[in-house]
Amino acid sequence: MASVEERNAIREAVRKICADFPDQYWRDIDKAGDYPQMFVDALTASGYLGCLIPEEYGGAGLGMAEAAIILEEINRSPGNGLACHAQMYTMGTLLRHGSAEQKQRYLPGIASGEIRLQAFGVTEPNAGSESTRIETRAERKGDKYIVNGQKIFISRVKQSDLMLLLARTTPYNELTDKTQGLSVFILDLRDIKGRFEVQPLDMMFNYHTNILFFENVEIPVENRIGEEGKGFRYIIDGWNAERILIASEAIGDGRWFVDKGTKYASERVVFGKPIGANQGVQFPLAKAYAHVEAAACMRDVAAAKFDAGEKCGAEANMAKLLASEASWEAANACLDAHGGYGFTREFDVERKFRETRLFMTAPINNNLVLAFLGQNVLGMPKSY
Numbered sequence: 001m002a003s004v005e006e007r008n009a010i011r012e013a014v015r016k017i018c019a020d021f022p023d024q025y026w027r028d029i030d031k032a033g034d035y036p037q038m039f040v041d042a043l044t045a046s047g048y049l050g051c052l053i054p055e056e057y058g059g060a061g062l063g064m065a066e067a068a069i070i071l072e073e074i075n076r077s078p079g080n081g082l083a084c085h086a087q088m089y090t091m092g093t094l095l096r097h098g099s100a101e102q103k104q105r106y107l108p109g110i111a112s113g114e115i116r117l118q119a120f121g122v123t124e125p126n127a128g129s130e131s132t133r134i135e136t137r138a139e140r141k142g143d144k145y146i147v148n149g150q151k152i153f154i155s156r157v158k159q160s161d162l163m164l165l166l167a168r169t170t171p172y173n174e175l176t177d178k179t180q181g182l183s184v185f186i187l188d189l190r191d192i193k194g195r196f197e198v199q200p201l202d203m204m205f206n207y208h209t210n211i212l213f214f215e216n217v218e219i220p221v222e223n224r225i226g227e228e229g230k231g232f233r234y235i236i237d238g239w240n241a242e243r244i245l246i247a248s249e250a251i252g253d254g255r256w257f258v259d260k261g262t263k264y265a266s267e268r269v270v271f272g273k274p275i276g277a278n279q280g281v282q283f284p285l286a287k288a289y290a291h292v293e294a295a296a297c298m299r300d301v302a303a304a305k306f307d308a309g310e311k312c313g314a315e316a317n318m319a320k321l322l323a324s325e326a327s328w329e330a331a332n333a334c335l336d337a338h339g340g341y342g343f344t345r346e347f348d349v350e351r352k353f354r355e356t357r358l359f360m361t362a363p364i365n366n367n368l369v370l371a372f373l374g375q376n377v378l379g380m381p382k383s384y
Contacts (some may be wrong), residue, residue, distance in 0.1 A: 018077035044113030075252025261334035
């Protein structure tokens with residue numbers, strides 16, 4: 001576990017990287033719908049995207065607490081960690097459940113950035129949050145699987161070399177345990193055999209999100225991770241890391257909004273005094289600040305438990321819930337403080353406003369977080 005001094009050094013190092021990519025860089029990227037390749041390259045060169053990969057595979061061997069700091073600081077800058085955060089944690093399924101040969105084949109390249117693992121193919125049009133209902137089929141034919149189906153809301157496919165794919169290997173109606181029958185594969189996007197179509201979605205934010213179509217796409221059996229039919233459990237195993245890191249990005253956004261709103265409210269003079277002297281402007285920002293800091297405390301607890309190998313499902317989910325809501329509260333307080341200027345591109349508030357709203361919906365809707373807490377923590381009847 002890193003010391004306080006080491007964690008502070010990580011914060012400062014990430015801030016220095018982000019300082020080379022100011023507001024205008026992200027503003028231009030957003031307006032053009034481009035991928036922030038220069039920023040991702042700089043972060044890759046720093047080694048921070050491989051922070052969770054053990055040193056034996058060329059990673060930094062850091063913990064979840066340090067990974068959380070990295071993504072928080074990116075989002076506290078004008079940037080957005082969603083452009084590359086999957087490179088940090090998607091490999092977790094491979095790390096925890098892959099064979100020794102698979103880990104040696106892929107992890108060193110992922111750690112160095114030579115191999116980009118940015119895409120995670122789970123969500124489907126007819127399944128959504130009910131992942132056990134996915135229909136994309138992977139049928140084994142000798143030494144390969146043949147994949148047919150469709151995925152939606154899959155980001156950064158064109159910016160990836162590999163995709164982690166969840167597909168059905170046993171028909172749903174043949175199962176007694178509906179969490180079985182799904183398998184995880186590593187799909188090499190650099191060498192597709194079969195028909196694979198990537199159709200970009202026109203979204204309210206610049207995340208390079210797509211619909212995917214698979215027609216007789218071949219995946220070697222050696223690219224299946226773990227046992228056939230156990231894939232859903234392997235995916236669940238990575239959810240706590242994802243929740244903690246998404247919470248960290250929301251906390252970074254929340255702190256950006258509070259900083260931005262506070263500065264503007266302290267400098268903007270109307271009726272002879274700074275607007276921040278008015279309680280109607282000051283109190284919403286102060287309240288949002290309190291909620292963002294409280295969410296950060298829960299995130300820290302979740303990360304500490306994760307790094308200690310303790311169960312942290314409740315804490316990880318609460319961190320995601322509280323951080324996403326606090327960031328959205330801060331976004332609204334910041335926008336209100338800016339008034340009409342908040343809607344102009346040059347202030348960056350509207351861009352961050354659009355971006356942070358996603359965290360209450362994805363990668364899991366906050367209502368499902370509440371359902372998890374109600375059922376699994378409070379012991380109430382299942383609500384869905």
